[in-house]
Amino acid sequence: MRAIVVTSPGGPEVLRIEELPEPVPGEREVVIDVRATALNRADLLQRRGLYPAPPGASGVLGLECAGVVSALGSGITAAQVGDRVMALLPGGGYAERVVVHEQLLLPMPPAFSFEQAAAVPEAFLTANEALFSLGGLLPGQWVLVHAAASGVGSAAVQLARAAGARVIATTSDAKRSRVEALGPSRVVARGTEDFVAVARDLTAGHGVDVIVDLVGASYFAKNSECLASLGRHVVVGLVGGAKAELDLGRVLARRHVLLGLVLRTRSVPDKIAVVERFRRQWLHRLGDGTLAPLVDGVFPFENASAAHARMEANANVGKIVLAVGGS
Numbered sequence: 293m294r295a296i297v298v299t300s301p302g303g304p305e306v307l308r309i310e311e312l313p314e315p316v317p318g319e320r321e322v323v324i325d326v327r328a329t330a331l332n333r334a335d336l337l338q339r340r341g342l343y344p345a346p347p348g349a350s351g352v353l354g355l356e357c358a359g360v361v362s363a364l365g366s367g368i369t370a371a372q373v374g375d376r377v378m379a380l381l382p383g384g385g386y387a388e389r390v391v392v393h394e395q396l397l398l399p400m401p402p403a404f405s406f407e408q409a410a411a412v413p414e415a416f417l418t419a420n421e422a423l424f425s426l427g428g429l430l431p432g433q434w435v436l437v438h439a440a441a442s443g444v445g446s447a448a449v450q451l452a453r454a455a456g457a458r459v460i461a462t463t464s465d466a467k468r469s470r471v472e473a474l475g476p477s478r479v480v481a482r483g484t485e486d487f488v489a490v491a492r493d494l495t496a497g498h499g500v501d502v503i504v505d506l507v508g509a510s511y512f513a514k515n516s517e518c519l520a521s522l523g524r525h526v527v528v529g530l531v532g533g534a535k536a537e538l539d540l541g542r543v544l545a546r547r548h549v550l551l552g553l554v555l556r557t558r559s560v561p562d563k564i565a566v567v568e569r570f571r572r573q574w575l576h577r578l579g580d581g582t583l584a585p586l587v588d589g590v591f592p593f594e595n596a597s598a599a600h601a602r603m604e605a606n607a608n609v610g611k612i613v614l615a616v617g618g619s
Contacts, residue, residue, distance in 0.1 A: 301341030317365030354385020431456030509533030586610030
């Protein structure tokens with residue numbers, strides 16, 4: 293099968309298409325003929341040699357995909373050959389075929405294209421965990437979503453709104469209109485506005501109850517300033533750095549909770565639970581149109597380098613998708 297490989301750590305130019313052995317399914321695993329996959333920041337880090345695949349996972353990039361089940365391993369209880377599915381992966385999505393546990397599959401909404409479906413798993417499952425499993429967000433509460441034009445950020449805005457929460461979303465000035473279309477209570481353009489002042493004003497000084505933070509260190513102090521008493525700060529990404537100074541006095545006085553979230557390195561049982569929570573609560577809302585992945589653009593499989601360059605330049609709004617082939 294064809295797969296995109298990293299020839300050596302480096303920039304987008306190190307990506308090449310090569311022939312790799314066909315994947316073989318183990319117990320409770322299926323083979324998916326991949327029709328589309330989507331980019332994640334983790335792919336850029338892995339390409340540069342900074343984020344190796346976890347033990348036992350494919351070294352091929354790609355943490356999500358959409359496609360058609362083409363082969364079954366032993367002990368399968370639900371999946372069938374021909375199922376149109378989207379899947380959360382520990383790696384291997386940048387290939388024509390991939391193996392995954394059957395309980396990490398989600399059925400594609402009937403109206404979705406493979407390109408739309410490929411943009412769902414990592415973004416929406418991560419956002420769901422950040423908002424509700426860790427953040428404990430409730431209807432009527434305020435949530436601050438940073439990097440709201442990203443895949444996870446745009447999913448978090450939609451999920452929070454659908455749950456009856458009130459959303460403040462930060463983004464660049466250039467991406468503001470696209471984020472406003474997602475329907476948050478307020479969009480803060482980071483180049484010209486102070487999200488702390490906006491949050492305090494909108495919440496009448498209460499502060500936000502949950503922060504979904506895809507930025508990290510560069511926003512850390514300001515996040516603490518606008519987090520309400522008993523507020524939950526969920527760190528999902530570190531594009532703004534990994535090291536920050538923590539004011540423990542504020543943490544004690546306001547009883548703040550700091551939480552970290554990662555999916556890739558978790559055990560299969562943990563990931564199955566993540567998938568099941570989303571399946572029960574939200575899958576039908578993709579089908580009825582309440583939720584929809586924000587797709588920035590679709591690149592041919594052969595143009596993976598250009599897709600990586602676009603994400604590295606932070607030019608995308610939503611998910612960048614690679615079309616692998618088929619229909």
